[in-house]
Amino acid sequence: MTFISIEFLIFFTAVVFMYYLIPHRFRWMLLLVASYSFYASLSGYFVLLLLISTVFSYFTGIAIEKQETKKQKKRVMLAGICVLLFFLGWFKYFNFVNDSIRALSGYMGWHYALPYQELILPLAISFYTFQAVSYLVDISRGKQKAERHFGYFSIYFAFFPQLVAGPIERAKKLLPQFKVEQTLQVENISYGMKRIAWGFFKKTLIADRLAPIVASVYDSPDPTGSQIVLATILFSIQLYADFSALSDIAIGCARMLGIRLTENFKQPHFAVSIADFWSRWHITLSTWLRDYIFVPLAKGKKKRSEIYLVIIITFLISGIWHGAAWSFVLWGLIHGIYRVFGDHTKHTRAKMAAFTRLDRLPALHTWMKIAVTFLLVCFSRVFFRSGSVADAFHHAKLFLTPSAWNPAGLIQALELFSLLDLVIFSFFFIIVQLFHYIERKNTSTWSWLSQRPAFTRYAVYILIVLSVLVFGASGRGFVYGGF
Amino acid sequence: MKNIEKYRNAFMDALELEEDEVSEDLALGETSEWDSLGHMILISTMEDVFDVSLDSEWMSEFDSYKSGMALLDRLGVDFVNE
Numbered sequence: 001m002t003f004i005s006i007e008f009l010i011f012f013t014a015v016v017f018m019y020y021l022i023p024h025r026f027r028w029m030l031l032l033v034a035s036y037s038f039y040a041s042l043s044g045y046f047v048l049l050l051l052i053s054t055v056f057s058y059f060t061g062i063a064i065e066k067q068e069t070k071k072q073k074k075r076v077m078l079a080g081i082c083v084l085l086f087f088l089g090w091f092k093y094f095n096f097v098n099d100s101i102r103a104l105s106g107y108m109g110w111h112y113a114l115p116y117q118e119l120i121l122p123l124a125i126s127f128y129t130f131q132a133v134s135y136l137v138d139i140s141r142g143k144q145k146a147e148r149h150f151g152y153f154s155i156y157f158a159f160f161p162q163l164v165a166g167p168i169e170r171a172k173k174l175l176p177q178f179k180v181e182q183t184l185q186v187e188n189i190s191y192g193m194k195r196i197a198w199g200f201f202k203k204t205l206i207a208d209r210l211a212p213i214v215a216s217v218y219d220s221p222d223p224t225g226s227q228i229v230l231a232t233i234l235f236s237i238q239l240y241a242d243f244s245a246l247s248d249i250a251i252g253c254a255r256m257l258g259i260r261l262t263e264n265f266k267q268p269h270f271a272v273s274i275a276d277f278w279s280r281w282h283i284t285l286s287t288w289l290r291d292y293i294f295v296p297l298a299k300g301k302k303k304r305s306e307i308y309l310v311i312i313i314t315f316l317i318s319g320i321w322h323g324a325a326w327s328f329v330l331w332g333l334i335h336g337i338y339r340v341f342g343d344h345t346k347h348t349r350a351k352m353a354a355f356t357r358l359d360r361l362p363a364l365h366t367w368m369k370i371a372v373t374f375l376l377v378c379f380s381r382v383f384f385r386s387g388s389v390a391d392a393f394h395h396a397k398l399f400l401t402p403s404a405w406n407p408a409g410l411i412q413a414l415e416l417f418s419l420l421d422l423v424i425f426s427f428f429f430i431i432v433q434l435f436h437y438i439e440r441k442n443t444s445t446w447s448w449l450s451q452r453p454a455f456t457r458y459a460v461y462i463l464i465v466l467s468v469l470v471f472g473a474s475g476r477g478f479v480y481g482g483f
Numbered sequence: 484m485k486n487i488e489k490y491r492n493a494f495m496d497a498l499e500l501e502e503d504e505v506s507e508d509l510a511l512g513e514t515s516e517w518d519s520l521g522h523m524i525l526i527s528t529m530e531d532v533f534d535v536s537l538d539s540e541w542m543s544e545f546d547s548y549k550s551g552m553a554l555l556d557r558l559g560v561d562f563v564n565e
Contacts, residue, residue, distance in 0.1 A: 141538065275519065295539050298523045300530070302497070307520050343520055350515065 001041040003164075003249045004203055011038070016189075016256050024181040028151040031159065031178070031257075038160040043123035050128065053087060054157040056080070057132040061146035061153075064139045077140035081133055088129045091122055096324035124164050126321055128157055130288055135171045137292055144171050152178050161253035165246045167264045167284040174259070182258025194446055195252030197464050198435075199245040204472030205428040206241035210234050213416050218385055218395070225404025228395050230413040232378050235385050237429070240269060243282070267436050269377075272369040274338040277377060285321075289314050304343070312336035322384070327392045331383040338376055424471055486562050489532050490552065497521065497528040510547040533560050 001007045015034045019027055040047045060080035067073040098114055105112035135156075138144035147153040156174050217223045217231035247264040254261045264283050271277035278286045297310040312333065319332020353359040358368070382399050386392035398404055414422065435445050442448045449457055484492075494505045498516040511517050517525070526537050526545065535558045537545065545551045552562055 143540070291539055295523075295542070298527075300527050302524050302527050302531075304520060304524070307523055311520075343518070346515055346518075 001038065003246065004200065012253060012256075019182075019257055020184045027182075028149075028155055028178060031155045032151055035155060035158040035160040035163060039123070039158060039163060042164070045120070046122035046125075049087065049091075049122050049125070050158060053084065053128065053132060054154050056083060057135060057157065058147070058150055058153050060136055061139050062148070064136060065146040070140075073140045077136050080136050084129050084132050084136075088125055091119055091125060093320075093324045094119055100326075127166050127168055128163065130168050130285075130321075131157065131171075134168075134288060134292060138170065138172065147171065147175055159254070159259075161250040161257075161259075162261055165243070165250070166282075167247060167250065167262045168288050169262060169284065173262065177259045185258070188255050188258055191446060192252040192254075192256030194461070195248045195255065197252075197461070197468070199248030199252060200468045200472065201245075201428070201464050202241040202248065202432065203245035204468050206425070206432060207238050207245060208242075208473040209421065209425050209428075210238040210241070213421075214238055214385070216416060218387070218391075223395075223398065224409065224413065225398040225401045226406065226409030226413040227416065228382070228398040229404045230410055230416065232382055232385070232395075232399060236269065236374070236378050236381055239381065239384075240265070241432070267439065269374055270370055270436070270440070271373050271377075272366060273373055274335065274342050274376065277373055278335075278339075285318070289318055293317055308340045308343070311339050315339065326389045327383045327386055330389065330392065331380055334380045334383060338380070428467065428471070486533075486560055490529075490555070490562070493528045493532045494525065494548070497525040505548070507548050511545075529555070533558075535560070 001011060011034075015030065018030055022030060036047060036050075039050060057080070060076065060083075064073050064076045064080070067076055095117060098116065102112050102114070104110075135144065139146050147156070152175060155178055156169075156171055159169075159174065162169060214231045214235045217227045218235075220227075223231070244265045251261045251263070262284050266280040266283065268277055268281035271280050294310060294314045297313060298307050301307050301310065313336075315332040315336030316329060317332070318335070319328045319330070322328045322331070350359075353365060358365045379396070379399060382395045383392045386395050403409065417425065438445045438448050449460060491502075491505050494500055494509065495502060498514075498521050500514075500516060504514075509517065511522055522542070522545075526542050529535070529545075529551070530537055533555055535555065537554075541554055545554050556562060
């Protein structure tokens with residue numbers, strides 16, 4: 001039962017009805033049963049692992065709180081994190097490490113006999129492990145009280161709207177919301193439904209329509225440079241539509257239950273720098289990495305060069321979190337280098353802008369920065385999308401070949417689309433851009449829309465629903481659902 | 484040296500500012516020197532100079548010259564009656 005399915009909509013509708021029908025004191029049970037049922041439908045074998053991780057984090061949290069000194073708290077917290085990371089490491093990174101050692105042994109002429117192990121990655125393990133780590137660290141820092149109600153704690157760990165792919169929430173924000181009696185509010189139901197519909201729109205009309213086109217190039221043994229350029233740009237659009245749709249559906253579902261989740265995206269492809277990009281893309285992961293990796297490692301550093309090293313380490317961790325493959329490590333490294341290079345050259349770039357008088361044309365300057373940032377992000381995604389390091393370098397070389405950017409070649413590469421697909425994609429892509437444009441001019445497109453006449457509002461809602469029903473392509477999982 | 488002088492010097496050392504560039508109007512993100520990375524260096528310098536520990540919530544609170552003084556004052560750094 002994935003988010004994009006009739007089964008999920010029926011399941012979720014039933015949950016919402018029951019949630020508001022039963023007294024508040026029983027709601028945690030409903031949410032818990034719903035969350036575990038949802039998880040079991042997706043990753044049945046690993047319900048037990050989810051339960052073990054929950055029980056372990058629950059008791060570790062209490063154990064940390066019972067310690068008297070900061071040092072003791074820290075020791076228990078680190079032991080707890082090691083166990084959680086062991087689970088993650090075993091299922092997600094065992095074969096990565098095993099394969100890497102085997103490759104190194106082969107190169108060095110050593111004997112290494114441990115074969116490849118058939119391990120299935122438990123769904124959402126990267127997400128719930130990060131939530132658990134933040135919970136334990138926050139208790140150890142005295143910012144979070146250990147939750148004593150096992151039911152509420154289990155929902156924090158497995159809350160079905162955000163279990164599969166975030167947003168990665170902090171206990172401090174989520175737990176109190178479960179405990180407060182949520183009353184049925186039309187505004188929450190209406191907003192939630194709109195966000196869910198918008199998520200379906202982006203997923204089925206943008207992401208899933210682009211996915212086979214991108215795959216046809218990246219899976220091809222001999223793509224042309226222009227095809228790689230076009231497919232990579234399309235992949236960037238696909239990835240954003242796919243992942244932001246997942247967040248939209250999660251936020252919408254939670255809102256219908258009266259729970260507010262953290263926004264995960266703020267139009268990342270309009271970022272003016274790599275630093276800005278990471279404050280707009282997968283925001284809850286970026287802030288997690290900032291608070292639990294970057295800041296602790298950067299504390300006490302008084303030289304930019306030392307902080308640059310911490311940035312590189314943080315991005316390498318981000319890379320390996322995304323996938324157990326060297327191509328993801330390289331992707332993280334590229335972003336680390338971008339970030340360091342951007343900081344190191346900021347004065348020079350400001351001087352260049354002044355010298356060329358570009359700074360006197362702020363709109364043009366901003367759009368140039370947006371374009372350069374987007375292309376840098378696209379280049380890094382060659383590594384994100386390629387199946388292996390060798391493929392990634394081959395595709396990166398093609399991406400950087402000047403002839404690949406020849407307009408005639410790019411136009412020819414559009415033949416990857418059928419004419420009908422191109423028209424359909426362009427139409428819905430323009431609608432998404434229009435939505436973003438309104439968002440940039442106002443605080444929220446949904447608030448803006450709510451102030452329009454009823455005819456306009458309902459015309460937009462009907463357009464969204466009918467478009468999904470008539471033109472929506474589906475049947476594919478979410479990219480970030482695999483992490 | 485008085486605490487206020489130590490405070491000003493910490494800004495100059497951490498953010499590589501000239502003396503006349505350190506004013507009460509300084510704020511995080513409003514100069515290219517006091518960006519997110521400069522902020523980490525500034526926090527480390529303040530921790531060293533005043534022997535305090537600033538956790539991540541306080542780091543966010545320290546977003547201007549004035550708010551930094553108010554925060555350190557709460558942590559026992561006396562800028563008035565020293």
